[in-house]
Amino acid sequence: MNKREDFMNDFETKYFIQTRQEIDTEKRERDIILNFAVVVLGALGFAILRNDKADEFLLKPYSFMFEISVLIILTSLFYVRRKKLQQISDRWFTLHRMVIRHFNEQQAAETMEATVIESFNKGRYKKKDLILNFALSSPVYILLFISAFGFSCCMTIRILTPIIIIMIHIIISLIVLMTKMRDPFPPLLSTGEP
Numbered sequence: 001m002n003k004r005e006d007f008m009n010d011f012e013t014k015y016f017i018q019t020r021q022e023i024d025t026e027k028r029e030r031d032i033i034l035n036f037a038v039v040v041l042g043a044l045g046f047a048i049l050r051n052d053k054a055d056e057f058l059l060k061p062y063s064f065m066f067e068i069s070v071l072i073i074l075t076s077l078f079y080v081r082r083k084k085l086q087q088i089s090d091r092w093f094t095l096h097r098m099v100i101r102h103f104n105e106q107q108a109a110e111t112m113e114a115t116v117i118e119s120f121n122k123g124r125y126k127k128k129d130l131i132l133n134f135a136l137s138s139p140v141y142i143l144l145f146i147s148a149f150g151f152s153c154c155m156t157i158r159i160l161t162p163i164i165i166i167m168i169h170i171i172i173s174l175i176v177l178m179t180k181m182r183d184p185f186p187p188l189l190s191t192g193e194p
Helices: 010-050 054-058 063-102 105-109 112-122 124-148 155-177
Strands: none
Touching: 010 054, 010 063, 010 124, 054 124, 063 105, 063 112, 063 124, 063 155, 105 112, 112 124, 124 155
């Protein structure tokens, strides 16, 4: 069968199972963070809809501070999700290294660990969070434009101010959320041994 070793030893087997369980726990925690982001946005919407003077507030220049704060909170939550994803990827890289140690190249390439590592390398999970970040931020983007119309200045400033804030948010989100997932281990030697 071309295995380097017939079986994983007892410690490796327990370690493998425990690491998979830790991955599941981290994934649940990432989902909780996403739920919290949705709650933050829902609370914002509820506060606006329930307030009789919301339209007056949104047309005041200081409402920008509130809207920018919401963007910071949302992006911070996605940053925490990104850090959780890094912890998850470290565990997957560890499991993948264990699989490589025990199976030949073709067998190792056909495991879930190899599939997940390939997805990390292609940025699949990061792209999802980036899209979710922008989707959840889009109502705030709209509020920025509404607030800009309360400015007592020229139309150019009213249009450029929210565009500049949105562009800054997009750039910061790209920098924070799209950093590459790295293998925490040194490259494998040509023999395939760690």
